[in-house]
Amino acid sequence: MMYMMYFLLFGLVLGLAAVASNPSPYFAALGLVVVAGIGCGVLIWHGGSFLSLILFLIYLGGMLVVFAYSAALAAEPYPEGWGSWPVLGLMLGYLLGVVSVGMLFSSSMYDESWMVCDEFGEFYFVRGDMEGVATLYSSGGFMLAMGVWVLLVTLFVVLELTRGMSRGTLRAV
């Protein structure tokens, strides 16, 4: 079981290095898709299945799809990926950096390992993550209202930043 976790975490680091090393938004967003998927897998192993599903739906299915459409609007005819040597070199450099920092901070490969367990202080009827979401709607109602208001302000901010064709802040598309 720990072997599965090792695989997932290895893929996570690889995907993060891909996000950081690619200059083109297409491949970087692809790395981000991989990272988000693996992150959902890690979350499931730690017991948050509901949250993982929500993350998959909203993050990948909502935000990354919108990002893919906007990146397609700013089309790059020759995107630079891992095929070109500078990008590959940067990627290997990041991986090397992560591995060296990891070796610096860990004692050895076989002494200790992170057990996967569903951490919760006491016994509960429901799973932790679902109970948390339910609490947000019941006793955390004020925070929910605050979150709603902040999202509305975010909408106004984004609309103000992209207002008009060339009057706006961003490039006129």
Next chain:
Amino acid sequence: MNPYILTILLFAMGLGTTITFASSHWLLAWMGLEINTLAILPLMCQSHHPRAVEATIKYFLTQATAAAMLLFASITNAWITGQWNLEFMSYSLPTTLVTVALALKIGLAPLHAWMPEVLQGLDLTTGLILSTWQKLAPFYLLLQINPSNTSLLLILGLASTLVGGWGGLNQNQLRKILAYSSIAHLGWMILVLQFFPSLTLLTLLMYFVMTFSLFISFKVNNSTTINSLSMSWSKAPIISSMVPFILLSLGGLPPLSGFMPKWLILQELTKQSLAPLATLAALSALLSLYFYLRISYAMTLTMSPNILLNALPWRLPSNQHTLPLAITTSLTICLLPLTPAIITLLTL
């Protein structure tokens, strides 16, 4: 900008600071900081000028990084200690990370590089909001946490005073000078944070008053370079005669009120047997004093050569609201005798 949008954005800025002030949970404090960052973005790129847009992007990136670091540190603290309270952070890693994240948020050296460029891209009013209001929430958080490492805050403070002094020396753009002056003053505030937090609050409030008067004086003159200040003696003679006092107050000279925070901080540092540090900080204030004196030299102490017509402009009645400027200028010049009362008020 549409007045409704402006109202919502200003309200959101007030809300963000209020949420951070009212919070004892790290998530809520982070939320308040993010609301503040978000709400000021359209205000910053109001003019839609490329430099303003670039300044907005730089500001957003640095503040988002700082907020992400803050969230990381608070979640690490929650993981280790199991609680989310602001005041009870007892492990050194999260506390240090929080301090560094907040230092990036307010622009302390060596995390100050974004400040001059961001302020240069903004108009004077938005720059004023950035220099004053946006510093309130991070300072509140800095005052709440127990510092983990004594030398971290001292290094941040001393580096900021030195960088603020040396960085402003070769500038002739007023907004960059104001940015470096802000960095230097923030350095003074951080120096005394772990010994006498009320002095940090005092320095912060005094800095707000002084920099408000300076920003508004420059705005009344509608000048953003030292060169354009040189004809202000004919346009607004009273303001030209008061600005040297504001600048010398910022430099920390007695008997002006800017001397008050520096004096008390030096006294507190000496009491904590950090006399060499106090000496270094006082010497670094000399650097800042040089460029304050240069501005007052160009503005008031000399009359630059010009044709006679420019020396006699029509002095039409102005529509500018100068009451805040009058109030803050008076406070900047005359507040020193009230030092005991102010200290008592802030130490309650």
